[in-house]
Amino acid sequence: MNPIHLAGRGLACSLGLSVEQALATLRQGGSQASQVTLPGAMAGNYPFQGIPYSQADWNERARELVQRVAAEAGAQPIRDGVLLIATSSFDIGAVERCATQMDYQAFADKIAAWLDWSGRVHVVNTACTSSLNALLAAQALLRSGAAADALVLGVELDNRLTLGGFAALQLLSRTASQPFGAQRDGLVLGEAVAALRLSTRDPALWKLAGGANVVDGEQPTGASVRAVNEMCARALADSGAAADSIDLVKVQAAGSPGNDAVEAQGLREAFPVLPPLVSLKAAMGHTMGASGAAEIALLTACLEQGVWPACGHEMDAELGVGLAPAMPQNVRRFMATILGFGGSHASVVLERA
Amino acid sequence: MTTFAIQGRCLAAPPPLDWREQLARMLGAKPRRIGNWAELGMYGALSCLADSGEGELPPDALLMLGSQRGTYVSTGQVLEQMRDDLPMPLTFLQTQPSQLLALLAAQMRWRGHAGFVAGGTPQALLQLASAQCGRAGMLLGWVDEMDGGSSLWLRLRPCEVSGDKPVVASAESMFSLDATHLYVVGSGAQAG
Structure with a gap:
């Protein structure tokens, strides 16, 4: 392949x-x-x-x-x-x-x-x-x-x-x-x-290793913990990657009181050791159907050029997660996640070629 | 070429006069404020699954839905409401085709890969879906509200058997009682 x-x-x-x-x-x-x-x-x-x-x-x-x-x-x-x-x-x-x-x-x-x-x-x-x-x-x-x-x-x-x-x-x-x-x-x-x-013809710096989409009807307008968990597991399996090989997760986290908490819990359960997290929503807003492509375009460029989105607000300690204040070193493989209406939970894994 | 056996179908174009009553029986209650398009879709999908004899859709099956005009009626209602106020929340949700995927997932007690493709043809939808589906196959639907409504669904499983004379499929032949298999080749879908 x-x-x-x-x-x-x-x-x-x-x-x-x-x-x-x-x-x-x-x-x-x-x-x-x-x-x-x-x-x-x-x-x-x-x-x-x-x-x-x-x-x-x-x-x-x-x-x-x-x-x-x-x-x-x-x-x-x-x-x-x-x-x-x-x-x-x-x-x-x-x-x-x-x-x-x-x-x-x-x-x-x-x-x-x-x-x-x-x-x-x-x-x-x-x-x-x-x-x-x-x-x-x-x-x-x-x-x-x-x-x-x-x-x-x-x-x-x-x-x-x-x-x-x-x-x-x-x-x-x-x-x-x-x-x-x-x-x-x-x-x-x-x-x-x-x-x-x-x-599949033109070599480049990044390759798409795999991904998964899990629709769960439990909460039609939001995310569910079990689906976040399952999405991560399926995306990792499809990519042939282990959880501890993910160097960074670009989260959905858009600032929603409920959904951010669900995502945080799902990620904590999916990753025994949580990788550094980044969100681009504060920088560019939630761009809905375009958000997956837009955030991957921006994040890959950020990683290549050493630019990191500022995160000026106080984290919610009760969530047990936080956003990385600076770019992690040597990001070779990252997961990019979007959660949406229709109970849809989608994630892809990209890695350096 | 990938071959799919048709294991179940619902060819409701138009649906029977008592389709709402049938849907209510399948759901155990009348659906509430999900919109006519989603109701049509649920009626067809659940009928198709029942026709296949499967109690439930396997978790690694694909649920793929297409439509020529989708939720255009609900969208028109929301645009009307927005002339001087915000839309009603549930009416706004009815404009989102992916809500039907969540409703079906909930009703079937299923979690898995599902998607909605807008426009195109059922054959193109099948081509796209066939690249994404695995051994558990797919539940594929095409739902529209125009002309009295239609809810066309197939439960497809990949198989080794091929028919004698596959013909290039039209929507009519894909969704016909005569077809037993569908063949997906690089340039399109065929029925046999």
């Missing part, structure tokens, strides 16, 4: 319009969240990590961001490969502006046309875990030999439906995202377009 390399990556998020811009912003301590105002019973301002790129037309903005990110990932030569679009909100922002109809296939066709894509296209929506599930699907296709190249494209752009829905469920923070924090009070949502180019 040929190794599956992370041959390219691209990112647009609140930290900047490229991986390099995002790293530069992180070096300077991060970006300031903007504010969005929502109507009704939960009316008020909520912090939001939007992409710093203005364009009045939703579709034009999306097109420019998608093309920019795909180009950064080096997608142009593999346009006859597999394209896996990962999203939880499709182009609902354009629907809200009456700029399009809600139609899954039209959304897929639109993005394929923007990229002049001639290969297969699939749209994966498993809420927040969409990108990681797209990555697992790409891995399966590449392992089977059905394709040699794949592009996982996470797309999560401005829309009122997601913000309003999360506000209605009382999941949003009014202040800031504080992963595993003592004062954590909810999520801060964000935008991202992120691309991960996978290849």
Whole structure:
């Protein structure tokens, strides 16, 4: 079985319009969240990590961001490969502006046309875990030999439906995202377009070793301890890695009072000795279906260039876990986890090639 | 080429007139505020599993769901609600197709790999799923609300047997009573 390399990556998020811009912003301590105002019973301002790129037309903005990110990932030569679009909100922002109809296939066709894509296209929506599930699907296709190249494209752009829905469920923070924090009070949502180019042909610094997704119906809007545990075990088994060989875990931890606690307990049970942990949610917000791809794009770059996200808030001692204040030495293998709506718990393992 | 034996199916397109009553009997109670699309999906999936004769879905089986338009009705309702207020929380949840995966997992007392693929065709869904599924096979569904609704499900297990004359599958032949096996090749799915 040929190794599956992370041959390219691209990112647009609140930290900047490229991986390099995002790293530069992180070096300077991060970006300031903007504010969005929502109507009704939960009316008020909520912090939001939007992409710093203005364009009045939703579709034009999306097109420019998608093309920019795909180009950064080096997608142009593999346009006859597999394209896996990962999203939880499709182009609902354009629907809200009456700029399009809600139609899954039209959304897929639109993005394929923007990229002049001639290969297969699939749209994966498993809420927040969409990108990681797209990555697992790409891995399966590449392992089977059905394709040699794949592009996982996470797309999560401005829309009122997601913000309003999360506000209605009382999941949003009014202040800031504080992963595993003592004062954590909810999520801060964000935008991202992120691309991960996978290849069995092009060698690269990182390879995708394996992963797993576990859906558990115990708690449809959140995580369960047993599923976190099982997700870790399955991801390790699929990767051929032992728990003590994981040098770092990029956690979901978005600052949710309940979910952070569940994740912490699950990780403590899954790892006899807990590896160092990192969360990118305070830096870029929770970018929903794009978060898996966006956070892997950023984290691999951080590890290569020695940049580490600042963590200025106090940890919740009762959780029994904490975020690494500085980059761990010699990270050769890390696990990246996203937990989401629909009882979905997904994790992948990447290692240096 | 991978061959799958069809071990169970539900071909409800449209579903029978009493499908809601049948679903309530399978669940032990009427489903509450999960939305019409999710109810259709649950009806088909549980009927298919019953048809397969399996009491439960194995933990290493794959649950894969696709749809042409998915939760568009609930999404339209939420957009309407959001003209001057926040959406109702449960209505917002109905816009998330992955909620059906969690509902099914809970009802089947199952934990495993499940996913939702938006758009495309049932054949493309089968191709993607076949790359991800192991020896326990998959429960594969295609659910839509348009035109009276449809809930099409197959319980598929990989097998060695191949049919005499596989033909390139259309959605109609994949989801037909005549097909006994499905064949997945590099370029698409075939039925036989």
